[in-house]
Amino acid sequence: MNTELLGTVATYLLTLVIAIPLGIYLAKVFAGEKVWTDFLKPIENGIYKLSGINIKEQMNWKQHMKALMTVNLVWLVYGFFMLLFQDKLPLNPDANPAMTPDLAFNTVISFVANCNLQHYSGESGASYFIQHFVFMFLQFVSAATGIAAAVVFFKAFRDKTTNALGNFWEFFVKAITRLLLPLSLVVALILAFNGTPSSYAGKDQFISLQGDTVNVSRGPAAAFVAIKHLGTNGGGWFGANSAHPLENPSYLTNTVELIAQVIIPIAMVIAFGYFIRRKKLAWTIFGVMTIGMLMLLIPMMSSELGGNPAIAKMGVSQLTGAMEGKEVRFGPAISAYWSTVTTIISTGSVNSMHDSTMPMSGTWQLLGMMINSFYGGCGVGLLNYFIYLIIAVFISGLMVGRTPEFLGHKVEAREIKIAALITLLSPFMILAGTAIAAYVFTTHGDAAWAVQPKAWLNNPGFHGFSEMLYEITSSNANNGSGFEGLGDNNMxxxxxxxxxxxxxxxxxxxxxxxxxxxxxxxxFIPESAGTLKTDTKTFAIMTMAVILVLNALSYFPALALGPLAEYFTLFN
Structure with missing residues (x-):
């Protein structure tokens, strides 16, 4: 057990060793400073010339968002029609069928949005062509979209007063050429040399020890799995995701995949501070995020290592912890760590089945996605955190009787209204979506449009409610993981x-x-004796309080009906 805990600590420390210098590097890349990857400039210039992009043309925030939304719409249309005609496209050695329109709708939105909620089973639901030229392509560009949006945010606070926020296409291209592609190459090579398939061959066949003939899917999975984690996408090549022995063969590959999914979210926080020349602010934000992560991780590890009290009552020893749904080659400690980081970050990949975790672990997983700002996804984690930060600035300003300010700019009614709308958006979609699902499940069991909702759940009690709550929460957080007891591939x-x-x-x-x-x-308003400093421990505590209070008020009733109620049934 001590070895398992040591492995978890070592994995996180290795992550920091890589993420911190990576953040400094990213700040220099997006600030246009000289870095060792400048040899890629001719390739980038060729892309700009071929695409008709003038990177010297400065954009304001509206132009950035117009470019972002337009190109994402193009990808959505492209992916939708590719999925509808999958069976007629090449590189389909296993003869996987085309997707239905509603499944194609869900799947393409999920990959464009960096969510990768998979209502299909990876190896049997998508051909090699789709996995590579639709899904893997979207995993690169969706991650680059989030990073580019974050850099626009960086630019807004670098200069005192400006409307020139750089060029979206430059940020987007550099996110791929200077970050995602090089790191993906390294991770893919490590995975390929440690057992993850990397060929275009179809299914292999072998005879099991019981004498059964087993067909095993293969394919060029190593490259796919690399960007799946580096881009905090999370979609698995195989249906079992990183619990599959070919997608994640060993403890070494497990560590590599864990590090890969965390380094860019942390690096973007560090990059923010170095980019705007306020390093202390970045470290303050990182501190709040890390404390938040530990507040979820420690009780989750305790829950999983402690075993199931219902089984303990039967006199069964659980020296290895709660092993249901977990891989023996990993164990409960590192599985709990994976479950924590994959839900606080919008990765959503799994190396164990979340549906089998202890009820309180389900609570922490749900809270990680509901808060959605402790590290968070590629770029967007910092954007989510900023909403909490602005609300904390507003409340603090009211408390001291001054106009709220952030980095020398007054925070006024318009900004607070936007922050309030975004803050209310998540609870509304999560709670309303879960309420609609529960209503359909309980009252429209025979409706044709509902596609027999009585068959959704194998556990219609408290755990069944948790499964529906988790599905909606995961969708809203662009996470993509699920309590897989839910039958979700229906209209x-x-x-x-x-x-x-x-x-x-x-x-x-x-x-x-x-x-x-x-x-x-x-x-720009210069700092004075009365300026609220946002890089202090006091303000960090204030921000954490805002995060905890807002989420407790929003989600405690729903959590009480699901995982918390299930937890107390274990002692009956």
């Missing part, structure tokens, strides 16, 4: 979660960028 869930994913992705990007863009155009 209701495909359409409902597709809409929630779309809104949960783009509105929380547009809102913070709009606030930053509006603040950037305001007159």
């Amino acid at each position: 209701f869930w495909n359409v409902t979660t597709g809409i929630i994913i779309l809104l949960g992705r783009f509105l929380p990007i547009i809102g913070p960028v709009a606030i930053a863009g509006l603040l950037a155009t305001k007159k």
